[in-house]
Structure formats: structure tokens, C-alpha cells
Amino acid sequence: MVLLENDAFLTELTRLFQKCRTTGSVVITLKKYDGRTKPVPRKGHPETHEAADNKCLVRASDGKSKISTVVTSKEVIKFQMAYSNLLRAHMDGLKKKDKKSKGKKTKAT
């Protein structure tokens, strides 16, 4: 698992999408992240960890390599714009409106 900066993550994600064009799938996972790197202490033990409540962990994998990044509330708008564009640009292998192309894959424009 490689933890990357936001920009580097997007670059790597693009590469991942390109790699998986002919075979394989891209899996992206979102999870709320509070910065905790140790398990929750058991009963009686004091909680030393300060929960920062405003992060989001984004992981991506093609089944072989894994990449991840942490998005904070400061960067979320910027990251999300780039991320949305990236997703829309790469998820183009789906069917267009099923009127014309039933059961057949149409080429994306």
C-alpha cells in the first residue's frame, strides 16, 4: 500500500485505468478516516488518540498494486473536481442509451 499525495494519486489512478482497459477491473474505495493508526484502546485504558473527524481515505487497486491517499476538508473541492473528471473520462466503456445498442458495446465518442 502506497500512500500518495492527492495529485500523485490521481496520476497513478489514471495509469491504473489505462492498464485495466483490456482486462481486469479498477476498484476504488472511500472510507471516513480519523487519523487513527493504532487500535481502539480496551476498557480501562485511556484514549490517547485525538480523533480528527474530517478526513477521507481513498484507496484504489487493480487487484495487484494498491495506492491510497488521504483527502482533507481543505483539499476536498480541488481533489473532487479533478477526481470526477478523471472518473467520467475513464468510465467510457459502458453502453449508451439502450435504444440502439441492445447487448452491444458502442464506441465512446
Add this chain to the structure above:
Amino acid sequence: MPYYQTWEEFARAAEKLYLTDPMKVRVVLKYRHCDGNLCLKVTDDAVCLQYKTDQAQDVKKIEKLHGKLMRLMVSKESHSGAMETD
């Protein structure tokens, strides 16, 4: 768990599940170019919601919900006021 048939139901259930315990929930987006399908899964390891599609018009909706959940995750408190789906 079966796949949801309608997007609206799925989106509503997904957001509701997220809001019950934000720390537990993960959102998984799986895209397979060679088969041309896209699957969105929202789970807290007890309940698992899934939606699968091969329609290009669904990309926008899925990506939108994906982004909305990401914004919710980074926002300090999860308030249900901003959760209206269109």
C-alpha cells in the same frame, strides 16, 4: 446481498446506511472496462448495498453519489440536512 433494481432506492439506502455509522461504512466502486460494467457497493460489514449497471448514463449518477459521500466524509459533522437527493 442482491443488487438494487432502482437507483433512487439504492441512493437513499446508501446515504442512510452511511449516516447510521460513518466510521464503519466503506464505499467501493468497481469498474470493469473489458466487460463494460460498473458496480457500486456501500457496506458496514453487516449490511451490504449494491448497485450494478452497464449503462453510460448511470456513470454520472454514480459518480455524483460517490462524490457526495466523499464530501460527507470530510465534513466535520454529518448532518442529514444536506442529504436530499435529486
